[in-house]
Amino acid sequence: MPSSGAELLRRLRNGVPAVLFALPVLLIFLVFSWGPIVKGLVMSVQQTNLIDPVKWVGLENFRYVLTDPAVGQASLNTLWFTLLALLFGFPVPVLLAMFLSELRGRSWLYTMLAYLPVITPPVVAILLWRFFYDPSPNGMFNTILGHVGLGPFLWLDSPGSAMPSIVLEATWAGAGNAVIIYLAALTSVRADLYEAAELDGAGVVRRVWHVMLPHLRSVLLLMLLLQVIGTMQLFTEPLLFTGGGPQGSTMTILLLIYNYAFVNGDYGAATALSVLLALGLAVLSAVFQLATRGWSTE
Amino acid sequence: MSGERGALSDSDRRLTRIRVPFVVGQVVVLVGLLIAGLGPLLWLLKAAISPTQDSIRSPLAWFPSGQVQWGNLATAWQQGHIGYYLGNTAMIAAGTAVASLIVCTTAGYVLSVLRPRWGAVLSGAILATLFVPHIVSLVPLYLTVLKVPVVHANLTNTFWAVWLPPAASAFNVLIVKRFFDSIPREYFEAARIDGAGSIRVFTSLVLPLSRPILGVVVLLSIISSWKDYLWPLLVLTNPDLQPVSVALPKIAKVTELNIQLAGLFLALLIPVLLFLVFQRAFLRGVGLSGGIKA
Numbered sequence: 001m002p003s004s005g006a007e008l009l010r011r012l013r014n015g016v017p018a019v020l021f022a023l024p025v026l027l028i029f030l031v032f033s034w035g036p037i038v039k040g041l042v043m044s045v046q047q048t049n050l051i052d053p054v055k056w057v058g059l060e061n062f063r064y065v066l067t068d069p070a071v072g073q074a075s076l077n078t079l080w081f082t083l084l085a086l087l088f089g090f091p092v093p094v095l096l097a098m099f100l101s102e103l104r105g106r107s108w109l110y111t112m113l114a115y116l117p118v119i120t121p122p123v124v125a126i127l128l129w130r131f132f133y134d135p136s137p138n139g140m141f142n143t144i145l146g147h148v149g150l151g152p153f154l155w156l157d158s159p160g161s162a163m164p165s166i167v168l169e170a171t172w173a174g175a176g177n178a179v180i181i182y183l184a185a186l187t188s189v190r191a192d193l194y195e196a197a198e199l200d201g202a203g204v205v206r207r208v209w210h211v212m213l214p215h216l217r218s219v220l221l222l223m224l225l226l227q228v229i230g231t232m233q234l235f236t237e238p239l240l241f242t243g244g245g246p247q248g249s250t251m252t253i254l255l256l257i258y259n260y261a262f263v264n265g266d267y268g269a270a271t272a273l274s275v276l277l278a279l280g281l282a283v284l285s286a287v288f289q290l291a292t293r294g295w296s297t298e
Numbered sequence: 299m300s301g302e303r304g305a306l307s308d309s310d311r312r313l314t315r316i317r318v319p320f321v322v323g324q325v326v327v328l329v330g331l332l333i334a335g336l337g338p339l340l341w342l343l344k345a346a347i348s349p350t351q352d353s354i355r356s357p358l359a360w361f362p363s364g365q366v367q368w369g370n371l372a373t374a375w376q377q378g379h380i381g382y383y384l385g386n387t388a389m390i391a392a393g394t395a396v397a398s399l400i401v402c403t404t405a406g407y408v409l410s411v412l413r414p415r416w417g418a419v420l421s422g423a424i425l426a427t428l429f430v431p432h433i434v435s436l437v438p439l440y441l442t443v444l445k446v447p448v449v450h451a452n453l454t455n456t457f458w459a460v461w462l463p464p465a466a467s468a469f470n471v472l473i474v475k476r477f478f479d480s481i482p483r484e485y486f487e488a489a490r491i492d493g494a495g496s497i498r499v500f501t502s503l504v505l506p507l508s509r510p511i512l513g514v515v516v517l518l519s520i521i522s523s524w525k526d527y528l529w530p531l532l533v534l535t536n537p538d539l540q541p542v543s544v545a546l547p548k549i550a551k552v553t554e555l556n557i558q559l560a561g562l563f564l565a566l567l568i569p570v571l572l573f574l575v576f577q578r579a580f581l582r583g584v585g586l587s588g589g590i591k592a
Contacts, residue, residue: 017496018414025405025424025471028397033427033466036435036442043438050441099327102304102320110328112577113335115584119573120338121525123543124566127550128338131353131559140357172334180584191303198307204316207305233433236527240547254433261437262532270437278434 043271050267061272071273073248074256081163081252082231089171090227094220096175097182098212111180118176126240129169130156156242159249166237166250174230178223185219186212221292229281253277339566346370346560353555367556374560378549380542384568387524387541393461394523395516402470402515403508407500409471410478411486421475428468436528439463443533459533460541464523470515477511478504514583517576524569 044062047055065071096114100107117125132140133155142152155165189212197207235254238244244251244259253273261270310316345353347370348362375381408414409421443453443463453459481504489499505512527543534540537548542565550558573580 018408018412018417021404021412021496021500022408022414022420023404024401025408025420028401028462028466029424029427031442031446031466032439032463033435033468034423035447036438037427037430039438039442040434043441050444096327099323102306103324104304110331111581112574113328113331115573115581116335116339116570119521119569120566121527121543121569123527123546124562125338127546127558127562128342131555132357134354134357138355138357143356143358176335177584180581186304189304194303194305194307204305204310212305229431233431240527257433257436258528261440267437267441271434274433274437278431281431282429 040271040274043267044275045268045272047268049265057268061268062276065269065273065276068269070248070251070256071253074251074253077163077248077250078232078234078252078254081167081234082228084164084167085170085231086224086227088167089174089231090224092171093175093178094182094216097179097186098208098216100179101183101186101212107183111183114179115176117173120173122173122236123240125169125173126237130241133165157246159247162242162246162250166234166241169241170231170234170237178227181223182216182219185216189215221288225285225288228284232277232281339563339570342559342563342566345556346374346563348556350554350556353559370556370560371564374553374557374564378553378557378561379545380549380561380564383540383542383545384565386539387543390457390460390530390541391520391523393457394464395519397461397465398467398470398515398519399512401465402467402474403505403512404500405471406474406478407504410475411499411504412496424468424471427466428472440532454533455536455539457539460523460526460530463529464519467519470519474508474511474515477508481507510579510582513576513579517572517579518583520572521569521580 045056045058045060047057047060100110100114103110134140134142135152135154135157136142137146137152139152139155141155145151145153154161156162193211193215194207197211202210233254234252235258238250238252238255239258242250244255254277257270257273257277260266260273306316306320311320341357344360344362345357347366347368349364349367352359352363405420405424409417443459445452453462485503485507486499489503494503524541525543526541530541531544534544537545546561546565549561553561
C-alpha cells in the first residue's frame with residue numbers, strides 16, 4: 001500500500017493537473033503583473049503616443065523628466081507630505097494601540113471605532129472633508145476652532161496649509177489599519193515578561209519602555225518603511241482635494257505621472273518618472289534595512 | 299495567574315494614582331474615537347436629511363432646522379442615480395472577489411498541495427511582485443487593458459478591466475497558500491488512497507476546509523474594489539458602467555449640497571454595515587496582513 005500511495009502522489013505532483021491548476025495564476029500574472037512591470041521598464045526608454053510607430057530614445061525620457069522643474073517641485077512636495085505624515089501619522093496609532101492593549105475585554109469597541117475611517121471609501125471621505133475644510137467662518141472646522149478663538153483658517157485654499165490639511169485627513173483615514181497591526185503584535189507579548197519586570201521593581205513606565213516598546217520594535221520599523229513607501233505614492237487626495245494647487249503646492253510625484261500620461265499623453269515621460277520613483281523607493285528600502293539591521297534583531 | 303495581562307497588573311489597577319488617570323484616559327480616548335469614527339457617519343446622516351442652508355450656515359447643529367427632509371435620500375438614490383452607481387460598484391466588487399478567489403485558490407493548491415518541481419520558481423515569481431511598487435505598472439497596465447497582448451482585445455469600458463487586474467495579488471496567493479499549508483497532510487493521503495483525483499481533492503477537501511480564509515480574501519477584495527478610484531476612473535469612461543466612487547465627484551459638481559451629502563451617506567452606509575456584520579473576519583484579515591508583512 002505505501003508504495004502505491006507514493007506512486008500516486010508522484011503522478012499527482014508532476015502530472016497535467018498541476019499545470020491545469022496553475023493556468024489561472026500564470027495567465028493573470030503574465031498579463032496583469034509580470035507583463036506590465038517589464039513593459040514599464042521598456043517603455044521608459046521608448047517614445048510612444050499609441051499612433052506613430054514606437055521609437056527607441058535611450059535615456060531621453062529620463063533627461064526630459066530630470067530637467068522638468070515640475071518634477072523637482074513635486075518631489076519636494078511629496079517629501080514634505082511624507083515628513084508631515086511621519087510626524088503626525090506615525091505616533092498616533094502606536095500610542096493608541098499601546099493604550100488599547102491595556103483594556104483587555106473592552107478593546108473591541110475601541111478597535112471597531114478606530115477602524116471605521118479605514119472602511120470609509122476615500123472618495124466619500126475626501127468629499128466630506130472638503131466640505132469640513134470650508135474656508136468661510138461658517139465652515140465646520142472653522143466653527144469648532146472659532147469657539148476657542150482660533151481662525152478662521154484657509155485650509156486647502158492657501159499654499160501653506162493645503163498640504164498639512166491633506167496630512168490631517170490622511171492620518172485620520174489610515175490610523176485604524178496601523179492600530180490593528182500593532183495590537184496584533186502586542187497581544188503576543190508574554191505575560192511573564194511583564195511579571196518578571198514587575199517583580200524586579202519596574203514601575204508602569206519602565207515596563208512600557210523596557211518590555212512593550214522593544215517587543216514592537218520590528219513591527220514599528222517595518223510599518224515606518226511601509227508608511228514612507230505608501231506616502232510617497234500619494235495621489236487620490238491631492239487630485240480630489242486640490243488638483244495639485246493652490247500654486248502647485250500639493251502637486252505630488254504620482255499626480256505628475258498621471259498628468260504626464262493621461263493629460264499630456266506622454267507615456268515615455270510617465271513611465272520614466274515611475275521607474276525613477278520605484279528606484280528611489282528600492283534604494284530607500286535597502287538603506288533602511290541595512291541601517292536598522294542591528295536594531296530589529298535582538 | 300499568568301494568563302492575559304498587559305503592562306498594568308491587577309494590583310496596579312487598584313492603585314488610585316493609576317486607576318484615576320487610566321479611567322479618565324479611557325473616557326477621553328472613547329470620546330475621541332466616537333467623534334473620529336462614528337462622527338462623520340452620524341453627521342452625514344443629519345446633513346442628508348437637512349436643508350442645504352443648515353449644513354452651510356450652522357454645520358454643528360444637532361438636528362435639522364424645521365422639517366426633516368427624508369426625501370433627500372430618495373432624490374439622491376433616484377435622480378442622483380446613486381442606487382444605479384452602487385449597483386455598478388456591487389457588480390465590480392463581486393466580480394473582483396470571484397476572480398481573486400479563482401486565482402488564489404488554484405495557485406495556493408498548486409504551491410501548497412500539488413507541489414510540482416517548478417513550484418519554487420512560480421512561487422518566487424509571484425512573491426517578487428510584492429516588492430515592486432504598483433506605480434511602475436500603472437501606465438503599462440492601462441495600455442495592456444487598452445489592447446491585451448496576443449488576443450488584442452480592448453477591455454476598457456467592460457467590467458473585465460476592473461475584475462481581472464486585482465486578481466494578480468501576490469498577497470492573496472500567499473495567505474491562501476499559508477492556510478493550505480496548515481491542513482494536515484494525512485487528509486490528502488487518505489483521500490488519494492480512497493481514489494480521489496487532484497480535482498476531487500481540491501473541490502471536496504481543500505475548498506470546504508478553507509472557508510475562513512476564503513472569507514477573508516472575499517472581504518478584503520470587496521473592500522479594496524469598493525474603495526478604488528483611480529483605476530475605474532481610467533478604464534471605465536462610459537458613465538453607465540462607472541462605480542459610485544467615480545460618479546460621486548461628478549455628482550458633487552452639479553448637484554445641490556444636501557442631495558450630494560445624501561449621496562455620500564448612502565455610499566458610506568453599505569461598507570460600514572458590511573464591516574459591522576463581518577467585523578471579526580475583517581480584523582483577522584488586517585492582522586494577517588501585518589503578520590505577512592512582518
